Amino acid sequence: MKPEDNMNIILVGKSHGKSRVLALNGTVAFVLALAVAALIAAAGWGGYSVAVSQAEADKPSDSELVAEWQSKLGEQKAELAGLQQNVQDQVDALTLRLGEIQGRLLRLDALGQRFVESGLVGSDEFDFNQPAAVGGPEDSLPADSFSAPELTRMIDELEHKMQDREQQLRLLDQVSSRQKLEDELYLEGRPITWGWLSSRYGYRSDPFTGKRTWHAGVDLAGKDGSDIISVAGGVVSYAGERYGYGNLVEIDHGDGLITRYAHCKTIKVNVGDVIQKGQVLALMGSTGRSTGPHVHFEVIRNGKSENPETYIKRASR
Numbered sequence: 001m002k003p004e005d006n007m008n009i010i011l012v013g014k015s016h017g018k019s020r021v022l023a024l025n026g027t028v029a030f031v032l033a034l035a036v037a038a039l040i041a042a043a044g045w046g047g048y049s050v051a052v053s054q055a056e057a058d059k060p061s062d063s064e065l066v067a068e069w070q071s072k073l074g075e076q077k078a079e080l081a082g083l084q085q086n087v088q089d090q091v092d093a094l095t096l097r098l099g100e101i102q103g104r105l106l107r108l109d110a111l112g113q114r115f116v117e118s119g120l121v122g123s124d125e126f127d128f129n130q131p132a133a134v135g136g137p138e139d140s141l142p143a144d145s146f147s148a149p150e151l152t153r154m155i156d157e158l159e160h161k162m163q164d165r166e167q168q169l170r171l172l173d174q175v176s177s178r179q180k181l182e183d184e185l186y187l188e189g190r191p192i193t194w195g196w197l198s199s200r201y202g203y204r205s206d207p208f209t210g211k212r213t214w215h216a217g218v219d220l221a222g223k224d225g226s227d228i229i230s231v232a233g234g235v236v237s238y239a240g241e242r243y244g245y246g247n248l249v250e251i252d253h254g255d256g257l258i259t260r261y262a263h264c265k266t267i268k269v270n271v272g273d274v275i276q277k278g279q280v281l282a283l284m285g286s287t288g289r290s291t292g293p294h295v296h297f298e299v300i301r302n303g304k305s306e307n308p309e310t311y312i313k314r315a316s317r
Contacts, residue, residue: 094151094152094155097155097159098155101155101158101159101162104162104166105162107166108162108165108166108169111169111170112169184232184233184276184277185232185233185234185253185254185255186232186277186314187231187232187253187257187259187299187311187314188231188232188311188312188314189231189311189312189314190220190231190312191220191228191229191230191231191259191261191295191297192220192222192226192227192228192229192284192295193226193227193229194222194223194226195220195221195222195223195226195284195294195295196220196221196222197218197219197220197309198219198220198221198294199215199218199219200215200218200309201215201216201217201218201305201307201308201309202214202215202307203215207291208289208291216298216305217260217262217296217297217298217299217305217308218296218297218307218308218309218312219294219295219296219297220294220295220297221292221293221294222284222293222294222295223284223293224265224284224285224286224293225265225266225283225284225285225293226283226284226293227280227283227284228249228261228264228280228281228282228283228284228295229278229279229280229281230251230259230275230276230277230278230279230281231259231277231311231312232251232253232257232259232277233253233274233275233276233277234251234252234253234254234259234274234275235251235252235272235273235274235275236249236250236251236252236269236270236271236272236273236275236281237250237251237252237258237271238250238271239267239269239270239271240267241287241288242262242288243288244288244289245260245262245263245288245289245296246262246263246264246285246286246287246288246289246290247262247263247264247265247266247267247282247285247287247288248260248261248262248264248288249261249264249267249269249281249282251275251281256301256302256303257299257300257301258299258300258301259297259298259299259300260296260297260298260300261281261282261295261296261297262288262295262296262297262298263284263285263286263287263288263290263294263295263296264281264282264283264284264285264287264295265282265283265284265285265286265287265293266282266283266285267281267282268280268281268282268283269281269282299311
């Protein structure tokens with residue numbers, strides 16, 4: 001359309017169907033078009049501004065962002081603290097189990113040392129005071145640390161092996177103790193460390209009257225003041241003076257077996273003492289009905305005397 005061209009605008013009213021015609025030249029139409037475009041642009045810009053303002057209003061502030069990140073950081077710290085506590089609990093549990101294992105190892109070492117001292121195990125072969133010797137070439141492959149589950153499994157296996165070894169050692173200790181007790185109670189050997197047989201068991205000529213009398217033990221002569229020892233383990237049932245015996249020591253070995261040691265110069269034990277085989281009971285003398293330093297040795301089983309030479313000649317167990 002050229003500016004010099006005219007444009008007619010027809011306006012139709014509601015009343016009686018009448019219409020009006022407005023004649024617009026090209027310049028006025030152009031101005032109106034520009035006005036309409038400006039209105040449309042202004043409306044668009046206004047909508048955009050409103051949208052931007054709404055977005056800015058919905059956008060969190062710096063303080064809100066800081067608070068949000070601090071909240072997330074606090075949650076992560078709490079989670080990390082929980083993991084650390086869980087790991088610490090596992091370490092504490094493993095430490096407790098290792099402490100128990102250490103105590104059990106000390107008991108096993110004590111049992112092993114007892115076997116060494118008892119002679120059941122050679123002291124030059126096993127030394128329970130030193131760790132076991134180990135070694136070997138270094139592997140060329142890279143070494144890895146054990147994980148917690150692997151370490152727990154290894155401790156479980158170690159505890160199982162230790163439990164098995166403890167049971168075996170307890171049985172061995174019981175057998176050893178029983179054997180040692182039987183050896184202690186096994187009556188054999190001479191009741192003196194030095195001397196000779198001066199009178200046998202049975203009928204003999206009485207050294208004071210010359211008549212035939214019964215001798216219920218054997219006499220072993222020796223040096224005055226020399227040791228008189230027990231021929232077996234037991235408990236002192238009598239220690240004192242008795243008519244005819246002088247100073248007498250009597251040992252009860254159990255199962256009805258009793259030994260007597262008479263004419264002692266000095267008694268070294270008391271009633272109720274637990275005696276080991278080979279322990280010094282008294283010193284040799286000549287108290288009571290005696291002609292010189294010696295020990296009168298008797299063996300009594302269930303109230304009846306037995307020949308002490310049978311036990312003196314016994315081989316050691």
